[in-house]
Amino acid sequence: MPDYDHLILPYSSGDANKDEGLLVEDIIARSQQPIPDPDEWLLGVDHGGVVLTTFDAVLGWARKRSLWPMMFGLACCAFEMMAAAGNRWDISRFGMEIFRPSPRQADMMIIAGTLTWKMAPAVRRLYDQMAEPKWVLAMGACACSGGTFSESYSVVPGINRILPVDVYVPGCPPRPEGLYHGLMELHEKIQKQGYLKDNVHLPRLD
Amino acid sequence: MKVLAGLDIEAKIQAEIPESVVESDQESILIDSRAIPGVMRFLKDTPEFDFNYLNNLTAVDYLQYFEVIYNLTSMNNKQTLMVKSHLSGRENLEIPSITHLWQGADVQEREIFDLLGIRFIGHPNLKRIALWEGFEGHPLRQDFL
Amino acid sequence: MITTPQEIITRMPASVWQPFDDPLDSGWAVDNFWAHWGLFSVGIIGFVLLVVMGFIWFERRFISPMQLRIGPNRCGPFGLLQPVADAVKVMLKEDIVPNLADKVVHFIAPIAIFVPVLLMFAVIPVHEGVGLIPDLNVGILFVIAVGSIETIAVFMAGWGSNNKYSILGAMRSVAMMVSYEMPMAFAVVAVVLVTGTLSLQGIVQAQTIPFALLLPMAFILYFIGALAELQRTPFDLLEAESEIIAGYHIEYSGMKFAMFYLGEYGGAIIQSALITTLFLAGWKGPFLPPFLWFMIKLFAVFGMIVWIRATWPRVRIDQLMSFAWKYMLPLSIVNLLIVALEVIWFEGDAVTWWLVPINIVICGALLTGWATFFKLRGGPQVES
């Protein structure tokens, strides 16, 4: 057998965990205040002129109709998301059944479940890796505000501490119809947004 | 499924390992923390007890002392036993680990170390399991804010 | 001293550089040469893009009832505009290049995946003489040669994105594609033995009986090889979401990822087209116009590929390699031997009806016999 048996560490080294600990402490320090939700679409973006508005309409329709969510479930709400993508409430009717595993190709991130501080840096890095334009849907009470575990020592009280959230879907867990209502709101928001979506300039994590 | 009372096995353990039993009552037996490996090996190996299955391993903070609880089951003799041991004081609590007897104790001991701060001597990989490395304090202690 | 190229050419014998026949009047469909090339190259690119969209829609609608779902139906009538929406959206997404990536290789890989597909289409005869160069006398050799470029492109993509997962995926798919090209090539040689010509149009014309019936073993081997070539289930090691997230196209986003998508479905079109021309007698069919027959067979073969994708699990990498080398390769060589004997006995006219049942029986015997042998030597054993 090749001679690197001594290189195999059965247990990860201490400092790898310490770096992770520092990352978590750093993100806790930086996310005391919730990030404002991107809501410039409320004012209605109009560039005037026929060409741009029709281009906006076509672009909005295309982005709305082929929204690829990222394959990403944290806890119990993930099962309701799977039920929504299952064969009874069929998410493929909206062309959204392609759950892209890699953040590069995903348009939307559904945070389904409780987000803990130890998981926060990973979620933040995934959000940074996603290609613009990207949207975030907070599914479930735990994602919206920490839910029943909000006063726990290890739960992020609401993911808008670390991500700009576009749509909040309440419920613990929200029924698939609730999730679809949230998706319809997001579709309407994308339709109105037009191509000049100014991405929220967040300091990248590392 | 017979629940073994601490009283009727106290004599046998005392005979095997002198002054290891601190106290025993109807459902559980209290063992001195330093004698845990010896008693556990005795409980596991002797054919009469043959406790080959470790159900549960947890710990409680009673402010004056910490209590570590082991639930053992013998699949062949169909009997269960609850073994306890006390650790006094609140800083640098130490108790010998039993991962060499039951591998299942590995992750449970790491969880007790992480959430209650009890060190297990001889544990191969004693690190935090549920919380991140820089977290100060142990949440499941009664005085954790 | 010979110094200038002109001197070299003047010294050569006349026949070397004298074109053997005038390319201008060699019976192109459209009388003018450049008009023909222009028309057909644009036609092929248009056809491929259109059929790619058709395939994407067909797959998402065809797989859904198998999973008790309804496919996309909100976007245009019956969801027909779904691929259009995907294309428009993907074109306008941000294009991320990882900063440690090897920029040049990262950029060229998507192009190198999609271009061979278009090249291969040059020799596909859609109808008698209709096609860019339908009667190229080395047609099938050209197709196999161009087909192997994709293997390099896959590794370029894997290496270019400087990501552990993508390198693992790239190495896996390169190993698979290389080892499955061998049985495919032998299957094609069997077809060429019977027809005697390499040109695709010649093959189709020689198929009074569809070769799928005359050479069932070659058809099965080529179909399995095509599945591996396209990295579709049960050989989709590459994008095994469950194992290594998305294989080599993990670091690609926006239009580059769309090129991979086009490459994958383009590959599906070209392999279906090859199977129709080689084994299902291309455009031949009783009543309907020949182009319609070509499309029906194209979608039928793709339907089979999608059906397998919906139901079959994935094979592990070592089982896949042992399946290629220990099972398919020996079978293809034995099949070649049998076809050669038949061609000799019938002095070159082996396309006869009563040969079909014999071949089917031989194929069945070979498959089951060799399977039991292969199964004992390392295949899975089921006790109960």
Place this chain on the structure above:
Amino acid sequence: MALKTDLVTLNIGPHHPSTHGVFRMRVTLDGEMVREVEPMFGYLHRGLEKLAEGRTYTQIIPFTDRLDYVSSMQGNWGYCLAVETLAGIEVPERAEYIRMIVSELQRMINHMLAVGFFITDLGAMQTPFLLMFREREKLVDLYEMLCGQRFLYNYMRIGGVSHDLPPEFFPAVTKFMDEFPSYFQEFEDLLIGNEIIQARAIGTGVISAEQAINYSMSGPCLRAANVDWDLRRDAPYSIYDRFKFDVITGKNGDNWDRYRVRMEEVMQSYGIVQQALEQLQEVPPGPVKAKVPNLLRPPVGEVYVAIEAPKGEMGFYIVSDGSIAPYRWHVRSPDFINLGALRDMAIGSKIADLIATLASIDICLGSVDR
């Protein structure tokens, strides 16, 4: 000249499509072969045991739903059983039967989803999973009719169940029970003869009987390793001794045996529910909840009660100091301890087998990290 090869340390990280949630593994690979696996937990640690110390006994019941959210009925039942033994509460006959029916149906859902995830991780593009989802949707409709919530029901109370079975429950259940065997047989035929599943599942993720006992595994993983141990029969709680069912054991503890044990156990649970429905007919309609004060103050003391949850032995250790909230509340979660054995099962196998073995252990991150 030996080929200069090197090890790759791959981080199958908290976000990965096939880790059923936020479970992370640090894997050392030699090419395709796995040389070292270190599971890392804590990415969904919500601190339930600390929060439970601040809640009354009735307020903790929703926590037990969210522990193992795929089999939340067993979470409720285990916790209520523990408090009832601590406080010495007598559960009425009818409530015992309702708890039995509802939990065994939940066990069927859990095993079907576990098999669905296992086959999806072997690569079948969701088709078997979605066939299983069709059955789950029917059962979930029954639960919605019963407890108003599709999932995380908060249905049981200390001393019984929150309310009785609605009259339209029985026709719906009998309709489901009549159609289920044929649909389940269709799913069985699709998979059992499949050569690729046999090739991928037989002989991978093997664990011997002594190792399984040593790692204190429980549930289908333990029984698949040829250990005949099931709390429902060996330590019968509630009214399990009135039903006839047999305990399925596998032979050599590999992924195939775990898959087969789960499929057989679905039919065993189906049999139990049938017997329970018949016996429920003779039970006179009566109260479904014992007289329990809302602010229950159990006597000072401690109790450890374990039940046979679908994933294994789920135990509740409760210490009460006489006040309305428990002094200490510990959950022995089966898949947290089963994961300890992942390292021995996966070393030496390929990376594809590691993913399949993880799926066959059937973990649910809610109860792993608590």
